[in-house]
Amino acid sequence: MAKRTIQLTATDAMVGHNPHTEKTKSTALDLPDDGFDLDSELGEEDFSQTITAEDVDPETLKEGKNEIALPLGRNGADVVFKLVRIPADELAKRVTIHPDNARVKEYFTELDRLEAKKMISEEGINVYPALGTFNKQNNLIELVDGFRRSQGCEAGGYDFQVYVSYDSINPKRASSLSRNANLHVGNGLLEKRHALKREIDSKHRHHELASQRAGNVDNTKKLSQSAIIKQLGIPRADYYAAIQSFEVSEKVWKLFPSPATLGRPSINTVIDYFRICDESQLTESKKGKLLNEEQRATVITTVSQFVAQSNFAVNEIAPKDANTATIKFFSKTCSQLLKESNPKVSDNVNTLPDNLGKVTTKENGALTIELQTLSSESMSALMAQLQAMIEDAN
Incomplete structure (x- = not known):
């Protein structure tokens, strides 16, 4: 079936102008040049359609047209979206995240908000309106795309632009669009x-x-x-x-300054120490790294204190740098607890009189004998020491 081109239709002139939108870096609906097939992703065979960067032109979005149409309805039907402009001080009470948005609101921290604010002020990413739907039950605009920008605008005091649909949209199409629109951001x-x-x-x-x-x-x-x-x-x-x-418990992931930007190596480190699973499926080395319940509680408390005392947001530390510092502290704390619970047996050294030599008992029970010189005096001292050790063992 031939692809159907998505048309953006304008019914009115641009509404207003944001003084913070002079730069033109795209972060909204910045889709792959070769497009992506919504219905192929969803496993729907009755309709084939592709959204491309050409179809949803960032420059067109930048113009702030009052109305656009996107194929997010049932079987790819066009849904009308109208441009809405929201002052920063109204965002918290008028906007939330859509259930099918690829982002997780709980993972977006104050540090991420400040980073988004910085990107808006330095790179002008707010020139491209976000995309959302109006929920008639809670009277909130739910963002399918643009949650990060909404947080940055709220933190920086910037007006927020969003295309809003007052009709129902296909949830799977919304989820697909959100994932693909954020490919450049790298959720x-x-x-x-x-x-x-x-x-x-x-x-x-x-x-x-x-x-x-x-x-x-x-x-x-x-x-x-x-x-x-x-x-x-x-x-x-x-x-x-x-x-x-x-x-791994959600509260462990939320320990980090920016859970949303945690890399795979850091995630694997946390899994090694904190996963709760069928241990029979693990290797001995993996079992040896798992913390018990008391140790996990200690790590959670200690790392929480570390993050609070580090004041990453106050010091304007980048989210990834803050995560790096935290995972290092996390690993060190876990390793130390494991060492304390499994102390290594030290060698037991018995020195012969007059420093004639020594007898050492190793961790595995083996003995090593060192004599300064081979003489009747050193041999006599050695035999006496060995006899004393035998008596102590009995």
């Missing part, structure tokens, strides 16, 4: 994992249905992890980090 793995888990569950369901239709008796057998990874087309390391991260 963190902790944010991506939720969408990834939904995709994995969906692929298992489709596999089971296909097996039933084909008359496969063993229709309850799920796809292997290797098959899932191949279908998703993601690095194996990302897959396992994302899935295993669910074995």
Whole structure:
């Protein structure tokens, strides 16, 4: 089926002008040049349609047209979005995040807000309106794309522009658009994992249905992890980090100054110490790194104090740098607790009289004997020491 081009339609002239929008860096709807197929992602075969950077022209969005149309309705039907301008001091009571937004509101910290404010003031990213829907039940605008900009505008005192639909939109299309519109921003793995888990569950369901239709008796057998990874087309390391991260309590991830920007190595470090899982599936070395409940509580308290005392936001430390400092402290604290709970047995050294030599008992029970000189005097002292050690052992 031929692709249908998405048209942006203008009904009115631009409304207002923001003095902070002179620069033109795009962060909203900055889609891949070759587009992405919404329905292919959603597994819908009855409609094929692609949104491209050409179709949703950032320069067109920059013009602030009062009305645009996007194919986010049922079966790709156009939905009308109207431009709304919201003062910074009204954002908190009028705007929230859409359930299908790729971002996780709880992971967006004060440090991230300040970083967004900085980007808006220095790079002018607010020139491109966000995208949202109006929820008639709570009277809030729910952002499908542009949550980061809303936080930066609120922190910096800038007006916020958003295209709002007052009609219903297809949730899966909204989720797909949000993920693809944020490819250039690079949502963190902790944010991506939720969408990834939904995709994995969906692929298992489709596999089971296909097996039933084909008359496969063993229709309850799920796809292997290797098959899932191949279908998703993601690095194996990302897959396992994302899935295993669910074995760690949410409050642990929220310890970090910016959970949304935590990298995979840091996530794996936390998993090694804090995962709660079937330990029979772990290697001995992995088991040896797991903290017990008391140790985990100590780490949570200690790291919380470290982050609070570091004043990352006050000192305007970049989110990734703040995370780096915190993961180093986190690792050091965990390692120290493990050492204290598994103290290494020190060598037991017995020195012979007149420094004639020494007898050392190693950690594994082996003995080593050192004599300064081989003489009747040193041999006599050695025999006496050995006899004393035998008597102590008995």
